Amino acid sequence: MGEKIEVQERILSRNEAIAKENRQLFESRNLFVFNVMSSPGAGKTTFLVETIKRLRNKYRVGVVEGDVASRVDAERISQTGVPVVQVNTGGACHLDALMIKKAVTHLPLDELDVLIIENVGNLVCPAEWNLGEHLKVVLLSVPEGDDKPVKYPQMFAAADILLLTKVDLLPYFDFRIEEVEKVVKGLNPQAKILKISSVTYEGYGEWLNELEARIKEVGR
């Protein structure tokens, strides 16, 4: 497997270089970019639709939508009225910086303040692929179970913000929030942990405040 590791390292270092170029492009356009990751079915697209509805009064938003196949999510996002580009990875389990570099040429970057990247539903692969984003957000939904940070540590170590989603379902599941917080803080002491529900809208105020603080940090 030595050959595989060597090629993988070469590809990852190329990815880092392109991610840096992406970041320079984003900064030159005063664009704040965040990357949303999770397992399939954690609620990324619903969360993004609700986030866009609340952001677009203040910020001009665009979206890059990553999926292995289909345009299902891009169609849902485009119903909010914001520009969206679909990237189909054709089998790959994550977006990479080159896919983003190409995708953003199809967006009116000069007319945007915030770019959201919805990554492929996957709790493993996207963790090590920087895209040039300012912020990495990971979603963990209550039905997935509280053991996920122990089992997929790279993702939870990489994310700046952990959003516990579908918290309206807490009464139906044996999900120990304190356990998740303890493990995630151990992996990543800086991580911010928030709770959210796209049914009751609990937590959206706090999430939007946090997001806006991050947007302001990079100078918009």
Place this chain on the structure above:
Amino acid sequence: MGEKIEVQERILSRNEAIAKENRQLFESRNLFVFNVMSSPGAGKTTFLVETIKRLRNKYRVGVVEGDVASRVDAERISQTGVPVVQVNTGGACHLDALMIKKAVTHLPLDELDVLIIENVGNLVCPAEWNLGEHLKVVLLSVPEGDDKPVKYPQMFAAADILLLTKVDLLPYFDFRIEEVEKVVKGLNPQAKILKISSVTYEGYGEWLNELEARIKEVGR
């Protein structure tokens, strides 16, 4: 990306060769092997604990437990009393045939009838990695949403059996079973689709009957 694809193909074809060796080993031991795949949190481990409880009266069962990190699942499985080997992939998003070849040297194969492989929680990567198994089972849980077969077609095309899990939660979710059945049958007309709940135990009888039919097909 040509280099990556070329190396990937070489690695996949090596994997196929080792998978064939594994299959020969399994056949020589009269061992029936099935590979269980799903997103993180679809309920694989709970499902396997319940399956093992029902199988072990009739068959001697062993388990290979695949995870990116941790021994959480192996510990849960070993409480059933069956032999279990943990494989930590250390970042890789799937098991491969070589990992299985090595792992099974730690199991008393001559004393087993059925070997269960629990793959890494991932709806993308494990699909194209044969392990030498007789049967591929994919779990899709109700909370993940009914759009998953459209968005992750490779996995649903590869699986022999689709188990819809957590069906006790159907009243709380807008999950169209007919839609899933239609898409999966389109991807894979031979696929068998079953519904199951590890809370109410609905569907376990049918699943065990189906599994036993497959075990008998290979001659045990």
